Amino acid sequence: MLRLLMLLFLLMAPQAHAQDAFSELLPGLTGGFAQQAETVERLGALGDPRALPLLRALGDTRLLRGPDGTVIVSPGQPPPGSDVIRINNRVRGALRGALGRLQLGSPDPEERLRAAEAILRNRSADDIPILEAALGRETDARIRDRLALALGGARLAAADPASKRIGILALGRSTSPEARALLLQERIATPDLATDIDTAIASIDQRLALRRAAETAFQGLSLGSVLMLAALGLAVTFGVMGIINMAHGEFVMLGAYTTFVVQELCRDIPWLSPWSLPLAVPAAFMVTALIGAAMERGLIRFLYGRPLETLLLTFGVGMVLQQVVRLTFGAQNREVISPPWMQGTLVLPGEITITQNRAWIILFALFVLLATLAAxxxxxxxxEMRAVVQNRRIAATMGIRTGRVDAMTFAFGSGIAGLAGVALSQIDNVSPNLGTGYIIDSFMVVVFGGVGSLMGTLIGAFSLGIFNKLLEPYAGVVLAKVAVLVAIMIFIQRRPKGLFALKGRAADQ
Structure with missing residues (x-):
């Protein structure tokens, strides 16, 4: 048995009587391409829900002309004697606009959004009443913005200068580059309204400049949070203990690989998989802290007071750690998947777009800073750590085990570096070279903010991050970094102890 669903819309005989507006338009679908395009536009403007399946079928080549002159929608094999109604590109363009008008009342938000986009691409003054009605009942902020933009574009398409001016004023209140493009097109088409259009474009340019400034500030805060996480552990080991730890970047890398391992272990446990990233935070801290404690007890404690030897030793340890990771995990990048609540973007008021993973990293960096201050x-x-920093001998005479404090302090700083690796795994490639690109920036942050000052690390990291992002659009990525480095060199010449000078063993050396 042939499976065929036929929807009979209208007998196209001339003697048909009691036809409504919808029925009167249907014969035009079987005419020439120009008549088809005009009929499609009129059906879309009519707003009759019966037109939606009909126009969809026309676009999918499922609309048939029956042997008795009827119009048939068929999802299957065409019946004998029927012909597919062919269309061209002009009709397809008219279909996009007409379907958009009819889909504005859909209960599906995504379909309404696509409808608004379609109307925006096929602007017509006939859409003004439909868009006004849709805008009045729409509750989704994202769709309302697109409807308002489409309504402004439809008013620009009107022949009435007063309606055009209303559209110009409405678009001038937007922050969308598309609104600016529509106004530029209208300025060429309607020179008489050039003054009004120029005013609206200037208003949009001002809002776009503010939006770009806000997005640049967010990017600077994001970079600053990464720098702060990478430099915070170094502020403890270098700033407090006076150890130039060239393996600090490798501890960051170990934290990222710990995140990868935890995710792999949780991958086959469905209820635990979404929690792999939170579980990686304490795991990364413990792994890097234990390695740091072993490194301090086994190697570094014999080289206190010998900075050059300490620098060479930690550099060698860093190379060893990189090779161990290459032998264990391979040299290729490893993928760490962000949890669903860290994916996607957020649109703030003013159409300011920020990525969720970087927003979470900023919050995580501030949390780590507060936890470090509390500790x-x-x-x-x-x-005990502060006592040893201020006066090691007096601290020892009071019963403080200075060697144990040194080991715990170095382990603490190394653990913070591991936490930085957890954050970086969400925005960077997890590879053996992950931490290499952050070691120089970490030292710059610590020296600029003030050796051993956590508050200086906070201010220094965010200042350098924002300054770097402000320069990048004008100087490029490489020259911006060079400019930041030169600025720090000049600053250190004037203020050798950084923004916040710290008294104690590290500061006196």
Missing amino acids: IRLTRFGL
């Missing part, structure tokens, strides 16, 4: 200021470990 140093509110715990016994922090008290």
